[in-house]
Amino acid sequence: MAEIILNDNHFLVSQTDSHGRITFANEDFLKVCGFSLNELIGKPHSIVRHPDMPKAAFKQLWDTIQSGKVWTGFVKNRAKNGDFYWVYATIMHATNCSGEKAYISARRKPNRAEIVEAEELYRTLQ
Ligand SMILES: Cc1cc2nc3c(=O)[nH]c(=O)nc-3n(C[C@H](O)[C@H](O)[C@H](O)COP(=O)(O)O)c2cc1C
Numbered sequence: 226m227a228e229i230i231l232n233d234n235h236f237l238v239s240q241t242d243s244h245g246r247i248t249f250a251n252e253d254f255l256k257v258c259g260f261s262l263n264e265l266i267g268k269p270h271s272i273v274r275h276p277d278m279p280k281a282a283f284k285q286l287w288d289t290i291q292s293g294k295v296w297t298g299f300v301k302n303r304a305k306n307g308d309f310y311w312v313y314a315t316i317m318h319a320t321n322c323s324g325e326k327a328y329i330s331a332r333r334k335p336n337r338a339e340i341v342e343a344e345e346l347y348r349t350l351q
Contacts, residue, residue, distance in 0.1 A: 229257060229310040231334035237312060240319070243326040245270045245287075254332075259305035275303040279350035290318055290328055299335055299343035311340045 231237075237257060240249035247265045255262060258273050265272065278301055289296040295317045303309055312332035321327040335343070 226307045226309060229304060229308050231257065231310060231312065233334055235332075235334055237330075237332040239265075239270070239330050240321070241270055241328045241330075242321075243328070245328070247272070248321070248327065257304065257310055258302065259308075264305075273302040273304070275301045275309050277301050277309075277347065277351075279347050281350045282347065286316060290316055293318055299339060300332075301343075301347075311335050311343070313339065 235253050235257065236251075237254040238249075238251040239247055239254050242248055247268055247270055250260075250262060250265050255265075260272070282298065282300075286296045286298065295315060297313070297315050300312050300314050301309055302312065313335040314330050314332045316328060316330040319327045319329045
């Protein structure tokens with residue numbers, strides 16, 4: 226499967242409810258992953274999970290954001306057609322307009338050195 230390389234100015238944003246179900250995704254997110262907004266809304270965010278991602282990374286992510294802190298890290302995701310793309314994500318707790326608990330992730334393009342480092346780290350965590 227081919228790697229999708231983000232543009233320098235890509236900025237992929239998604240929001241979830243407190244259980245990690247998608248409630249919003251912006252145009253850049255949709256363009257890169259290949260899903261439509263309708264296909265994503267209400268689905269668990271693991272819809273773009275890539276099998277190479279270690280469970281431990283997501284445990285640390287959830288432990289961090291549930292304790293009210295900001296998580297940053299590298300994530301390898303799977304697009305709808307099976308291709309993959311790396312992002313550097315910043316994920317944090319938020320509140321939606323109804324006052325309900327939510328989480329937001331904003332993602333930029335990682336550079337090649339960052340990807341190589343993340344690949345090595347995640348291989349040891351498998
Ligand atoms: C705001 C937010 C954004 C997330 N973004 C991603 C993502 O881009 N890719 C991903 O694999 N998991 C993402 N997750 C983590 C998923 O909720 C999930 O924990 C992960 O895909 C592992 O799936 P599993 O918990 O079913 O094993 C995100 C979670 C939150 C709260």
